[in-house]
Amino acid sequence: MEQRHLGRTGLRVSRIGLGTLTWGRDTDEHDAADQLKGFWDAGGTLVDTADVYGGGEAEFLLGRLVDSLVPRQDLVIATKAGNVPDPYRRVNGSRGHLLAALDASLERLGTDYVDLWQVHAFDPATPLEETLQAVDHAVASGRVRYAGVSNFSGWQLAKAATWQLAAPGARTRLASTQMEYSLLQRGIEREVLPAALDLGIGLLPSSPLGRGVLTGKYRQGTPSDSRGASERLAPFVEPYLDDAAARVVDAVATAADGLATSPLHVALAWVRDRPGVAAPVVGARNAAQLREALSVEALSLPYEIRQALDDVSAPVHRYPDQDWSTL
Template sequence: MIASNPLISATGRHDISPTSDCLTAQVAGLGWRTMEHRHVGRTGLRVSRIGLGTMTWSRDTDEHEAAELLRDLVAAGGSLVDTSASYADGGAEELLGSLVGAVVPREDLVLCTKAGVRRTADGPTVDASRGGLLASLDASLARLRTDHVDLFLVQTPDPRTPLEETASALRQAVLSGRARYVGVANHPGWQVARLAGLLDDVRDHVGLAAVEMEYSLLERGIEREVLPAARALGAGVLAWSPLGRGVLTGKYRRTVPADSRAASPHLAGFVRPYLTGSASAVVDAVVTAASGLQRQPLEVALAWLARREGVAAAVVGARTSAQLRGALSSLDLELPDEIEQALDDVSAPTVGYPERF
């Protein structure tokens, strides 16, 4: 059982601070829901419990659907919108930038973008150098039509660039006013800790605010090192792909729908790792729990993640407004303890030395 690991909370719950606010709004077709806002780690940055991912924007999600997604998010009290310079080679940022201000006010959003993967003639190249990161940030700001982002993340580790140089670029992003907070995505625990140390300076208080990682009932690897490190260092966790790349919706149990990511020529490889026997056992447990609660499987999956200590937000990569509304419908679901424990057990990651000694 996960609770036996001394590095992982026995309850796995997220303690809500007294200053967290609940914004209530009516979303078409959903009735009344509450959107909780959480502090990102020990920073003053607050984000909505459910954020909107834009990986499919300008490719599978057009401007009309994207506009509706933004409206629904804000109508539900949501604020976090997550994008990247690498999504559709900047197309996602460009589409988002065309909608901010025109569809929803900039001040209603917490914009998070990522850098560190750039397109070259030979294909995508990892580049977390000072020049690469700051040039990417400038280009992102131009596409987003804003003078700053609320959160700027390094998208992936760069083995060729010293962490000291990457940290200096993150510090410059904040001190220049181009980013309010900084962090990393998809980095191992030791790099999270090292970068947090490099950014920890009482003279400028930049700090490492956030760690964005894949986290769901089908991918709990961050519980071994990254999640404990983030908690100890005061960084908040943003969970990408909280629905297991769509598999936790249960739609792949019998077939691959023609309009799904698994049937898409550019996203099939993204979904394929979770179309396995071991993943099916977890999905079956989620579907069983959902049936007993008279809810949808994705609601159960998101409600489970919402109780994990240290998680500030689940970033849902909804392609359509209908998918986002499905995610928003999870906001009022509180899992019974016995169901949460059963899901913990069936999805428990392998933990051994040195995490458990």
């Protein structure tokens, strides 16, 4: 699998990442092992997790599988901290919480460092410089090799990255930002993606298949074994089942027919090759689904198809993005 630099850093990652959101909850150890082994066999390196996935079970499961299946040095392990399962405070970017969460993650993962540590969300109740000082301390201690953020808006990302760049050598350059990005969700193109491109920050798209909708599985209804049929996950899928989304899915299916491939491949190749993207993070229920996603490696979409998909999925951006110079 092709390797790409993560932003303006020396860290290289496979251009498809393996997501573990469901590990330890909907994905058991056997299926997780099959996924990790198949991913590594295909040349994949980037494995993305978080301290809150499965209440910590995703990290624990990944830690058990590393070394027994895949050499630790062959993986780029990325995890996150900052989200908390607390009804009164869902985000905690304080120095104390982040560093304690990192120690707990390392213990569950069974490693003394993570390759990429990401602040899971912006915390408006904590000074941003305190959050970033925790990041710098984690890197200086050797427990973290590279740092990034997740779910930061455009101004939040620009503020954080600029703060870090203000003291070269003393502060850690942000390597990445993780955001939802797909043909059904292009909102980051308004401010987040331009900021990332300007500041040399690599984008790790989550939900690159539009929460599964872009595979076409919902075109004739909701499959009984899908997320959309799950009481817990149906609200996650439902926003992408409207008429506007259906038009995009139909266009993806048409493109797939013309290329003799699958809608999954078309949708994944589109986001993988967008400007600024380092590696879409793909989560799969089982090894078979993951193998299908990884087989996209050889596909590059023709310009005409990329342009047609751009047009049918284009978000509406007016002021201040519209050119008002002639008004």
